[in-house]
Amino acid sequence: SDYWVVVPAAGVGKRMGADRPKQYLPLLGRPLLSLTLRNILSWPGLAGVVVALSEDDAYFSHLPEAKHPLVHRVVGGVERADSVLATLNYLATREAGETTVLVHDAARPCVALADIEALLRADPVALLALPASDTVKLAAPSAASGGGEPEPRLYVEQTLDRNSIWLAQTPQRAPLGLLHSCLRRALEQGAPVTDEASALELFGHAPQLVPGRGDNLKITHPSDILLAETILRLRYA
Ligand code: CTP
Ligand code: MG
16 A cells, blocks of 8 residues: 655754754764655655755755655745645645555654554554653642742652553654644644644544654754664664
């Protein structure tokens, strides 16, 4: 069964604090986005990829994958969800509503093929996610704090049941038409939409959790680069 992959890659990488958006930082000598696209282009049954880029992107056209016939590009938006919506607007003009879409962060180059295969076998609305391994605390600012402190002191309000805590990864999958309408409506409502699943949940669709693995990390902070390089070196050695 064929499917499209959508890659939001229009962020600025504020937390990375580098001289360029993090998707263009070198990992093992290759730009991060290049590694992610190379990984995606190896997935069986792929119909095409739509990459969302920032309007003034000066790097993408230099990647070898930019010329690949299955790679399409659109201009992204202010938030990640706006970038994903831009790709879905583009796809909706050329594909049927039942088409399976997988949304995958540019910043996750290490996702393993076995996990993609598991996601493709899962329910039509599903996501890779990691069961929490640490004990999870719900935080609350103390009523007494405030006044003078730059950050409020935080205290544990409650320990959550770890067995019901999952950390969302990508890819996240849904049929094109459903994802398009849920994301558009969620943004119109001003709902916080940090992943595709949250937009679907808002309208009563419960995504299936597909167990992923910890090495599908999202490169966010400088220390993630070395970690990802180690994972990739083991994977492709
Ligand atoms: N992204 C996007 N459009 C945006 C913001 C983010 O396409 N307006 C993409 C990023 O390029 C990244 C993915 O969404 O591949 C996940 O976002 P995140 O890890 O938060 O990346 P940044 O927003 O670039 O990083 P930061 O939040 O530290 O600025
Ligand atoms: Mg961000």
